[in-house]
Amino acid sequence: MRLILALLAGGLFGTGLHLSGMTDTQKVLGFLDLFGAWDPTLMFVMGGAIVPMAIAWALTRGRSPLVGGTFPAKPDAKLDPRLISGAVMFGIGWGLVGLCPGPALASLTYGGPSGLIFFSAMVIGMWLAPRALRLLDRPATAE
């Protein structure tokens, strides 16, 4: 059951990214090009996605997931340096190419060598992240 639902969610996600044009880096870079030829498409995608998702969050109240267990708890409103520095790094990288993780995966089979290079570098970055955090933590824990 878990696997069928995961396949369904992944397939819907991929279809949505594909149809909305979000696998086209020009559309994404156009959205970020606020001071140039601004393309608002991404805003419509976000808006379209937030509505069903907000309904889903409302439906979680007083219920539990279909497969059992509990829904993820709402995290503290705490804004830590990790969240902020991570978002800054992600945003800069996003603006360099116009791909974020979802569209990079969805376009993997038709994105050509560019897509494969980006994807490989992204996976290396994801592998490096916990190691980089551990290095940063070391002086603090040694005290």
Add this chain to the structure above:
Amino acid sequence: MPIEWIWGLVGGALIGCAGAVYLLGNGRIMGASGILGGLVDGTGRDTSAERLAFLAALIGVPALLFMWGTPVETHATTNWLLLVAGGLLVGLGTRIGNGCTSGHGVCGISRLNIRGIVATCIYIGAGVLSVTALRGMF
């Protein structure tokens, strides 16, 4: 209203439904960077089967759509330096900041989660800076 905006809304609604299925069904937040990243660094080992199923469909279904006709072009840069730097930053940043456009953006904002809203504002702001700076350089 331009047709691209309508496709944006339609595609967006599908993305939202995908997140709804993953949340209401499996009780999990649908974040592309979290689902992939957990496999890459091993933190999601006990849920690796559902992660792999999700990723297989996320990659496979657009591949079928591409084969059957909807013409799409990613128009990605061929400058490998930008691709490597961009990929590394996206990989590092989404794992350090705990989310990307799907997790913080779609799932976080729809829950009015402050962290998701702040992260989204920051990465869009950083993206705008990055695009504006690049345009000045090339």
